[in-house]
Amino acid sequence: MYTGRILSSGMNSEGKPFVAYRVSSRSFPNRRCLGFDDSASIVPKEGFENDIYQSPYIAYNSVCIVDDKAVVSNGSQTDVIADKLAVGMNIRDALAYSLLTMDYEKDDYNTPRIAAVVTANAEEDKYECYIGIVNDKKILVEEVPFGEAAFISTYGSQVPDKVDFEAKTSTEAAKYIFDEGVFANYEKPVTSCAAVFDGEWTIDVYNP
Numbered sequence: 001m002y003t004g005r006i007l008s009s010g011m012n013s014e015g016k017p018f019v020a021y022r023v024s025s026r027s028f029p030n031r032r033c034l035g036f037d038d039s040a041s042i043v044p045k046e047g048f049e050n051d052i053y054q055s056p057y058i059a060y061n062s063v064c065i066v067d068d069k070a071v072v073s074n075g076s077q078t079d080v081i082a083d084k085l086a087v088g089m090n091i092r093d094a095l096a097y098s099l100l101t102m103d104y105e106k107d108d109y110n111t112p113r114i115a116a117v118v119t120a121n122a123e124e125d126k127y128e129c130y131i132g133i134v135n136d137k138k139i140l141v142e143e144v145p146f147g148e149a150a151f152i153s154t155y156g157s158q159v160p161d162k163v164d165f166e167a168k169t170s171t172e173a174a175k176y177i178f179d180e181g182v183f184a185n186y187e188k189p190v191t192s193c194a195a196v197f198d199g200e201w202t203i204d205v206y207n208p
């Protein structure tokens with residue numbers, strides 16, 4: 001089954017906050033993920049740089065760490081959400097505001113924008129995680145319960161689906177969303193990345 005771009009967030013099987021993201025693609029498979037200290041970006045592979053002129057939606061920051069929070073998304077809304085969090089907006093509103101403002105992508109598929117934010121603090125009274133989606137029919141921002149993880153994709157169920165995310169480190173998490181567990185069911189993986197909080201945020205990428 002092809003389900004497009006996929007993100008997952010919440011707490012992993014060890015109770016650590018995480019975000020993970022995978023590009024699956026039929027149209028633009030020649031991409032990779034670059035990892036930095038506080039972010040990760042989807043970019044064309046060498047030799048395919050001109051692909052960005054065919055679609056404005058295929059190169060962007062996919063993960064960004066803002067203070068004690070991690071943001072993940074399938075497009076340039078990552079930066080808008082990060083900016084709103086940085087000036088003090090709460091997570092639910094930053095997601096809703098950014099998804100509503102930027103709306104679904106104006107391509108042949110009305111591709112939804114999807115996004116999530118999770119806090120580093122894993123104490124129940126301080127922890128928060130939300131996943132959101134905007135498509136051409138709705139906007140949804142939903143809390144992921146403490147201790148759980150969920151995933152959403154561009155062409156899948158259009159709601160956060162609960163998942164047991166059985167990867168401990170950022171390296172394992174990037175691989176896990178690429179082709180392990182439930183994610184092994186989804187076709188055409190291209191590249192992936194993840195951030196896990198274990199005393200500090202670590203980011204890793206998987207480019208097979």
Ligand SMILES: NC(=O)c1ncn([C@@H]2O[C@H](COP(=O)(O)O)[C@@H](O)[C@H]2O)c1NC=O
Pocket residue numbers: 004005023024025026027028042055057058059074075105107108109111112154
């Ligand atoms: N975020 C991405 O990496 C991304 N890759 C492709 N898209 C959009 O989705 C359309 C369909 O792509 P595909 O056939 O690869 O699933 C593309 O024409 C483009 O408008 C994307 N936009 C949103 O998911």
